[in-house]
Amino acid sequence: MNTRLRAKLASTAPAVAAALLFAGTATHAAPTDPPLAPSSPGRTAEPRDTQASNDRTITTEVRSRLSAARGLDPANIRVSTTDGVVRLEGTVRDDAQRASVMEMARSVRGVTAVSDELKARTD
Known part of the structure; x- marks a missing residue:
């Protein structure tokens, strides 16, 4: 191989290696894909204790409203x-x-649905 060509390759090899290194990290550092959508369009999952706390709050509020209702x-x-x-x-x-x-x-x-198990008196 010619001496001139060898010198030229020796001087450009580090620059090419650095460019490839930085090009590889740039694609991993900033993803361009949008975040994945939830698998279900319905309710999202919440931690169990948070949901239980919300359920207690809802039950308390419904009972409070029933207590305040006239004739009930x-x-x-x-x-x-x-x-x-x-x-x-x-x-x-x-x-x-x-x-x-x-x-x-x-x-x-916070109420998502109401299950009606009420019966009207017939007497």
């Missing part, structure tokens, strides 16, 4: 909440009162 005996209604779904069990005076209780539960912040 909250002792006849059991309220429980699981994953934001409020379950109402018990008896109410009539269908109008049932609808009112359901609306009270739905209006509480």
Whole structure:
């Protein structure tokens, strides 16, 4: 090999190696892909203790609203909440009162659904 060519290769080899090194780290340092979307368009998962705390808060608020309602005996209604779904069990005076209780539960912040297990009295 010619001496001139050897000298030229010797002087450019470190520059090429440095360019390749920096080019490789630049692609790994700043990803350009957007973050992955959740696998489900529905609710996102929360830590179990946080959800349980939210459920207790929802149940307390629903019970409070039922206690403040006129003409309603909250002792006849059991309220429980699981994953934001409020379950109402018990008896109410009539269908109008049932609808009112359901609306009270739905209006509480954090409620995702209401399960109606209420029965209207027939006597």
